[in-house]
Amino acid sequence: MSNQYIGYNFTISPLALGSEILIAELGEKAFESFIETETGISAYVQKELWSDAILEDIQILENPEFTISYTFEEIEQVNWNEEWEKNFEPIEVDGKCHVRAPFHEKTSAEFDIVIEPKMSFGTGHHETTHMMIQHILETDFTNKKTLDMGCGTAILAILAEMKGAQPIDAIDIDNWCYLNSIENAERNNCNHISVYEGDAALLAGKKYDIIIANINRNILLNDMQSYVDCLNDNGVLFLSGFYTEDIPFISESCLSKGLQYIKQFERNNWVALKFTK
Secondary structure, three states, X not given: OOOEEEEEEEEEEOHHHHHHHHHHHHHOOOOOEEEEOOOEEEEEEEHHHOOOOOOOOOHHHHOXXXXXXXXEEEEEOOOHHHHHXXXXXXXXXXXXXXXXXXXXXXXXXXXXXXXXXXXXXXXXXXXXHHXXXXXXXXXXXXXXXXXXXXXXXXXXXXXXXXOXXXXXXXXXXXXXXXXXXXXXXXXXXXXXXXXXXXXXXXXXXXXXXXXXXXXXXXXXXXXXXXXXXXXXXXXEEEXXXXXXXXXXXXXXXXXXXXXXXXXXXXXXXXXXEEEEO
């Protein structure tokens, strides 16, 4: 196997959704490693599998809703652990929750979460994950049946279990996220998380005390009725993955289905809302 790689650096706007779609499309090609950056992603493909036409049918690059630019260069002998260490700093949320990679030292934080992101999103670095962690830290999860919808790395499901939630379902439509969530749940010694690959169709007939959904505006609006139907009376719904200007659309959908607005966090124009039933 060649140790030579072609490395692409993509600058993406809007960042979160664009990165998610681009990684999914590049993953269908020969690209094998992805690293989140402050402005987009870096993506790597073995030189022997590369051609100058490799991006030709990557649809998001032609989508007018996204602005994406890139550069690429040849790289020799990529040390992936070194790349992770350069790009994945541990984070702390509200002095209570520490999120780190396996190569970082443990701290004395009340909740210490170890995440190997691989090709999945959700390290706590993104504003939406950070705010959802804040919501979870404020909430009593003791013996609450919980759903982490669009679980990514399962970081939110893992924190929910650390706060006493059980049982917990973690669902994601992406195969990488499904496999990564299983691995991260095991890494954090979680015994109450069941991971499923799929979408809101899996929710039929299920009931939860707390639902966490950090996805994007369009999917949330499309699946909102499913979430409401699954939520027990007095249950709590946390929603994120959208911008401040999307609040009226999300709120209208929730209020029209009988939910009550409680509070929100905002961070760099991203929002995380809390509703109850």
